[in-house]
Amino acid sequence: MIFTKTSLPDAFVIELDKKEDTRGFFARAWDAKIFEEHGLNPKISQCNISHTKQKGTIRGMHLQKKPFEEAKLIRCTQGKIFDVIIDLRKDSPTYKQWESFELSSTNFKMLYVPEGFAHGFQSLENHTEIFYQVSQFYSPGSEIGVRWNDPTFNISWPLEVSEISEKDRSIPDFLD
Known part of the structure; x- marks a missing residue:
């Protein structure tokens, strides 16, 4: 796996280190030891799939508040998404800054979203699917969000x- 830092601390784009031959390729998409070596949370409590029927649909911006904060590893397995993260860690030098990434079934990129970040995406193609691994169990009373057009x-x-x-x-306007 190839880890590339983003402009937001602790968030990474992860690309597959493909071993290709005439059959196609093989690549490791998850390795707890390598995640730990990069200082990333390797815990997986849930794996989720989101299927979005219509191009232009927005899902998010979601996160869970303490003590149920979650890290996420996002991969688009069908179609293409415009993936957005916002750093909402008050002690971070990039607090309230956002960055976007294109994830698709053909570029095989993944996005590591650390705890304390809001996450959401817009589907760029019909019938888009994402698969994401989450470090914390879903806690309905702890879910919060940022409105997509705040x-x-x-x-x-x-x-x-x-x-x-x-x-x-x-979701109401964001307040510190």
Whole structure:
């Protein structure tokens, strides 16, 4: 696996180190020891799949508050997404900054999202699927979010929004 730091501390883009031959390729997509060597949380409590039917759909921006903060490893297994993370760690030098990444079934990139980051994405193709590993069990009472169009962050989504849940649409403006 090839780890590339992002502009937000502790977040990484992870690319496969492909061993290719005439059949295709083989690559390791997960290794707890290598994650630990990079200072990343190797714990996996859940694996989730999200299937989005319509291009332009936004899911997020979600996170869980303490003590249920979660790290996520995101991979797009079908289609393509515009993946966004926001650093919401108050003691971070990049607090309230966001960064985006294109993840697709053809670029095989993964995104490591550390604890304390909001995460969401917009589907860039119909029938997009993501698979993500999560370090913490889902805790409904601990889930919080940032609205996709909150003026505090001014996220530049690439497409017009075609679908968004009422829950995500109704998140109030961000307050420190």
